[in-house]
Amino acid sequence: MDATILIVDNDIKEVESLKTTLENMGFRVVQMSNGATGLKFLQSVKPKAIISEFAFPTMAGTSFAQQVKENPHLKDVPIFIYTTRKALDGNHADMFDGIFFKPDHQPLLDRLRNGILPN
Numbered sequence: 001m002d003a004t005i006l007i008v009d010n011d012i013k014e015v016e017s018l019k020t021t022l023e024n025m026g027f028r029v030v031q032m033s034n035g036a037t038g039l040k041f042l043q044s045v046k047p048k049a050i051i052s053e054f055a056f057p058t059m060a061g062t063s064f065a066q067q068v069k070e071n072p073h074l075k076d077v078p079i080f081i082y083t084t085r086k087a088l089d090g091n092h093a094d095m096f097d098g099i100f101f102k103p104d105h106q107p108l109l110d111r112l113r114n115g116i117l118p119n
């Protein structure tokens with residue numbers, strides 16, 4: 001596992017500040033615009049964490065997370081949801097290691113700093 005964090009979100013502008021902050025923390029940040037391209041990237045890289053939007057035009061965040069967790073090589077990679085969607089189905093909460101709401105990325109960064117991703 002390298003120091004890569006994968007961000008899967010089609011709104012580049014929305015996550016630019018988060019990406020910059022993570023890079024300043026020393027992480028290599030790769031951004032993919034949807035779940036399908038994220039899954040393709042994950043065929044060759046095992047990141048320290050995945051930060052994902054909950055919904056994509058082509059794939060639900062739950063489907064993306066399920067496919068990641070079913071992969072024996074990736075099942076231990078934490079997946080954090082970072083979304084504008086305030087009402088998430090509680091049945092899916094256990095699929096993720098944390099749910100955080102845009103535009104405030106500070107709680108997500110705090111979670112990453114507090115043991116999830118030791119520098």
